Amino acid sequence: MCPRGARLLVGAGGLLAPARLVCHCLLIEGAEGLVLLDTGFGIEDTRTPRQLGLAFTTVVRPRLDAAETAISQIRALGFQPGDVRHVITTHLDLDHAGGLPDFPDAEVHLLGRELEAAMNPGWRERMRYVAAHWAHGPRWVEHGVDGEQWFGFDSVRILPGSDAEILLIPLPGHTFGHTGVAVRRPDGWLLHCGDAYFHHGEVQSPPHSPAGLRAFGAFDQVDRSKRLQNRERLRELAERHSEEVELICSHDPATLPSH
Numbered sequence: 113m114c115p116r117g118a119r120l121l122v123g124a125g126g127l128l129a130p131a132r133l134v135c136h137c138l139l140i141e142g143a144e145g146l147v148l149l150d151t152g153f154g155i156e157d158t159r160t161p162r163q164l165g166l167a168f169t170t171v172v173r174p175r176l177d178a179a180e181t182a183i184s185q186i187r188a189l190g191f192q193p194g195d196v197r198h199v200i201t202t203h204l205d206l207d208h209a210g211g212l213p214d215f216p217d218a219e220v221h222l223l224g225r226e227l228e229a230a231m232n233p234g235w236r237e238r239m240r241y242v243a244a245h246w247a248h249g250p251r252w253v254e255h256g257v258d259g260e261q262w263f264g265f266d267s268v269r270i271l272p273g274s275d276a277e278i279l280l281i282p283l284p285g286h287t288f289g290h291t292g293v294a295v296r297r298p299d300g301w302l303l304h305c306g307d308a309y310f311h312h313g314e315v316q317s318p319p320h321s322p323a324g325l326r327a328f329g330a331f332d333q334v335d336r337s338k339r340l341q342n343r344e345r346l347r348e349l350a351e352r353h354s355e356e357v358e359l360i361c362s363h364d365p366a367t368l369p370s371h
C-alpha cells in the first residue's frame with residue numbers, strides 16, 4: 113500500500129512521496145496441510161478494485177498486483193491453493209480478508225466477536241468490511257476465549273489435533289474482534305499482532321512512531337482505551353520476553369523483511 117505522506121507515515125522521505133506499507137501474510141507448513149495467516153488482497157480485488165471503495169483506493173493506493181496475492185505466491189512456492197486447509201484472520205478488514213475467496217475450501221478461523229461485527233457493521237464500520245470478500249460463503253470456525261493463558265494474555269488454541277501450535281491472542285481495539293496469532297517455532301514464538309500497532313517503535317521502550325501513523329491508528333479504531341491498553345501490554349511483553357517471543361505487525365515493512 114502506497115499512501116502519500118512518506119515522512120509522516122514511515123518517518124523518512126518527502127512529505128508527499130508515497131510510503132510503502134506491506135500486508136504480512138504468513139504461510140505455516142504443518143504435517144496435515146498449509147495454514148495461511150491473513151490473506152491480504154485477493155485476485156478479485158486486483159480485477160475489480162472498485163469493490164474496495166473509492167475512498168480507500170484513492171487514499172491508501174494499494175498496488176493491486178495479482179502476482180503479490182497470497183494465492184499467487186503460494187503457487188510460486190510449488191503448492192496448490194487446495195493445500196491450504198486452514199486460514200486464520202486477525203480481523204476481517206478489507207486489507208486482511210480480500211484473499212478469502214481464493215481459498216473457498218479452507219476453514220476460516222477467527223474470533224466469533226469479529227464475525228459478528230463484520231456481519232452487522234455499524235455506520236463507522238461499513239467502509240472497512242467488504243461483503244464481496246465472503247459472498248462465496250466461507251467455512252467459518254468461530255472461536256471464543258476459554259480461560260487459557262499465554263504470557264498473561266488470554267489465548268485460544270486452534271487446530272488442537274494438529275502438530276502446529278497456533279494460538280489466537282485476542283487484542284481488541286482496532287476492531288471489536290481483532291486478534292493476534294501466536295505461532296510456535298523451534299526457537300520460540302512468533303506473535304503476529306495484526307493491526308494492534310502499526311510501527312515497530314510502538315512496542316519498543318521508550319515507545320516511538322511517526323506522527324502520521326499514530327494519527328491513523330487513532331482514527332482507525334473502535335475502542336481507544338482497549339487498543340492503547342493492549343498495545344502497552346504488547347510493549348511489556350516485548351520488553352520482558354524478547355528471547356522467547358518475536359512480535360510483528362501487519363503493515364510495517366521493517367519487521368519480517370522479505371529475503
Ligand SMILES: [Zn+2]
Nearest residue numbers: 205207307362
Ligand atoms: Zn490492516
